[in-house]
Amino acid sequence: MSLPNKRTISNTSNTNHTSSMKKAKSQTVACSVDSAKNGLHHDFNNTNNPDNDVVFDPSSLSLDEDLKTDDSRAPAAANLGRKKAQPPQPAKKLVIKLVKGKPTLPSNFEEDTWAKLKSAIKAIFLKQPDSCDLEKLYQAVNDLCLHKMGGNLYQRIEKECEAHISAALQSLVGQSPDLVVFLSLVERCWQDLCDQMLMIRGIALYLDRTYVKQTPNVRSLWDMGLQLFRKYLSSYSEVEHKTVTGLLRMIERERLGEAVDRTLLNHLLKMFTALGIYTESFEKPFLECTSEFYAAEGMKYMQQSDVPDYLKHVEIRLHEEHERCVLYLDVSTRKPLIATAERQLLERHISAILDKGFTMLMDGHRTEDLQRMYVLFLRVNALESLRQALASYIRRTGHGIVMDEEKDKDMVSSLLEFKASLDTIWEESFYKNEGFCNTIKDAFEHLINLRQNRPAELIAKFLDEKLRAGNKGTSEEELEGTLDKVLVLFRFIQGKDVFEAFYKKDLAKRLLLGKSASIDAEKSMISKLKTECGSQFTNKLEGMFKDIELSKEINESFKQSSQARTKLPSGIEMSVHVLTTGYWPTYPPMDVRLPHELNVYQDIFKEFYLSKYSGRRLMWQNSLGHCVLKAEFPKGKKELAVSLFQTVVLMLFNDAQKLSFQDIRDATGIEDKELRRTLQSLACGKVRVLQKLPKGREVEDDDSFVFNEGFTAPLYRIKVNAIPDEGNSGGEHKHYRESIPGPSISGSPPLLHVDAAIVRIMKTRKVLSHTLLITELFQQLKFPIKPADLKKRIESLIDREYLERDKNNPQIYNYLA
Amino acid sequence: MILFRWHAVASWTWDAQDETCGICRMAFDGCCPDCKLPGDDCPLIWGACNHAFHLHCILKWVNSQTPQAHCPMCRREWQFKG
Known part of the structure; x- marks a missing residue:
């Protein structure tokens, strides 16, 4: 090779040049002209004598260096380097004088040069060594271009390439029926073409840089090669078809678990992309194929395996497809491919999956599988279906818990357990989705109010059990936790008054019999209810505690009092709970003839109490x-x-x-x-x-x-x-219901509410028919009540002259201001 | 058989002649319209004429009648009893 030699030349010329350039800046214009002229002259001479040893344009230093390092086969890189190194042209100030007459080209210059190039190109295509130095070939192209023969050269090269490419592709026709072998042949062909085109482009780099750039509508040599390949690939449609089929077949095999040559796939698909026919020729049939494949697989697996396995399988499949995109498919395919797989494997089976497996997963608390389900459903926007399935699951399961009268005893704890498990699933599997949270709430509200007042009663009873003494083994924290959980259920109750009535009754019992496990726990429950329903709700309950405290004080002072000390017969230790009538549940008065001794006690206490609190009446609640x-x-x-x-x-x-x-x-x-x-x-x-x-x-x-x-x-x-x-x-329950319409001075809450609601409505309407009034009442009153009771309240209000019946139509009420 | 400890329970109500307060017409065992809780929080008060009212009710009445208030029931001069 002449490399070292050439390098020195160009090097020296370059240093000369640059030093002269530097000089040019400081010296006079004439001087710089001279040196520049020299340079140009030198160059010119070279073009005249293509047979000379190659002498380069001084500016091509970097190219030289690239050539050295990359070997002469990497003209693309050299090309880049050269572009960077192009020196600023001080052309404006140059005056070029032609010393001799215009040199002429030899008449056979073009033909000779082309013949050389042609044989080189042929050799490249045939993978034969060529005698001609690449450097010389490059120079040859350079010369042709400089003499404006680029257009011709381009056409000739194109023709040459076309012949070879066409031949190469034709050779593939009818090749091996084995698809893998065929595919590797195609790959080989493509790789060769790439190598060859790169080489040709390397040689004809100057053509690419000048003629192609300057002429519109001409492809670069590389693109030209691609275009030719594409043209012949589609004209030998058998080759194209076979390639695509082969690719699809290979991917299918991989899906079925066989190991395939992924590099081969990758290269061939890169080829499609490079040829610009990826979307049309490959992606479309590929997606169709995928769709078919997964449609069949989805059907089959749905029948064969149970839901958790199916979901796992889907997850794996989606992951595989994703991998596939990373490994050999074009990036653009990812979205449609995943979407296709999702549609076939998931979307079509959503309802089947839910029908078949949701209840089972929920019953088994399989948080992991449920999480998988959630994530997969999220991908295909099917969360709404999942949510509905959840809602109906809760309703169905809860229905079993609430409606089974034989299990009333365990209803509250079952509900608590159920709720807790739902909450865990919600947290761990459903990513705390807000919509799902509301679904759980709604479903529970529905459940709890399925059976009118019964759940309210049972919740009160459950609390009674928890707060009652003798509940050993539960720490205070545990108790607090339980109370909080029960409160969640309490929130769902619509008939809060019913709950209050039962809770009050139980609380009264605990307080009067001293059976409360801890007054702290009692008070904490009251404060919880207070935050939940406001002080109105708990006022009376708190009043009960006050009474108990007050009673203690009264008992103390009674013991100290003169009455007790002087008149009381000794022997009996007496303590009295004095209740404020309005706070406590109403107890039916019960007669009893007490032994004389006890009567004395009672009378003395009464005397003491009334002396302390005037204007009161004391009634003994002997039943308590x-x-x-x-x-x-x-x-x-x-x-x-x-x-x-x-x-x-x-x-x-x-x-x-x-x-x-x-x-x-x-x-x-x-x-x-x-x-x-x-x-x-x-x-x-x-x-x-x-x-x-x-x-x-x-x-x-x-x-x-x-x-x-x-x-x-x-x-x-x-x-x-x-x-x-x-x-x-159940009897107590009935008792409570019966007590609603009964005349009670203290007024249990529902009565007051009903009265207030009637008056409120009538005050705004002034005149209203019975039916309309009843309808409006049912809308306003949040707790269950019988129409007959409403009627009684209306009668009572008429008696108290809040309302009157219209004189002409007894069905109409008038409000009396 | 000897009884030696006895927890008795009694409940108290206001000892007034009427069932309801003459001013607000609410039951004495209930409370006046401004209160939420009956009992000690909304006590009764008797006048010299022995008419009873919710304390809150009669105070409102007395404060609105200057210089001298009368019992709303019997029109006698209002004096707090005791």
């Missing part, structure tokens, strides 16, 4: 009183915790051995039904202090009772449980 008795049985001393009624009955047996039902009734004056229950608790319950003759569960009129001489019990302190009213909680 309870006592502790010391009893001496033949087989041991016992302490009995009993109600006042039980006490009164038992005291009778101090003076008599055997008493008939009639006797007891006459002596105590306790109301018949109540007495029967009292006797039942003493003689037929777990703890039998009395014996009934004859034996039996029910107390009959002719029964008689004797003191149980043989009474034994393992413990010293014994509680004699009372038989609950009506025997079950």
